Amino acid sequence: MRKSFEGLCGLVISVMQRQPTSGEVFVFLNRTRTHIKLLYWEPGGFVLYYKRLEQGTFAASDLNKGELSWSNLVLMIEGIQVVKSIQKKRYSLT
Incomplete structure (x- = not known):
């Protein structure tokens, strides 16, 4: 979890084979799932969201x-x- 903007962009390009400026939100978790980083491109620059849990872990299923x-x-x-959920089918253009 030491990487910042440039390091995370490098991971997105080299490992995920995606463009970091595509508008997608890229999610990064540490091994113990107690820290999360979200990388997002908006017009004008990158946004990095970082959260550290004091108790518990993120559910990464x-x-x-x-x-x-x-x-x-x-x-x-x-x-x-959410233990059990049922999502109804919706119309989509794609």
């Missing part, structure tokens, strides 16, 4: 899939774990 919805990301950061 959804991160293993490689992609995480915005609502699941917010729930993970707030420490809310």
Whole structure:
């Protein structure tokens, strides 16, 4: 968790094969899942969000899939774990 903007951008490019300026939010967790960093590009520059938990860990079960919805990301950061949920199918252009 020592990396800052440049180091995290390098990881996004080399490991994830993505562009850090794409507008996606990139999530980084430490091994013990007590620290989280979010890297996001907005017009004008990068935003780095960093949170350290004093107790407990972040639930990273959804991160293993490689992609995480915005609502699941917010729930993970707030420490809310949904045990069972059913998501209804919605119309999508893609």
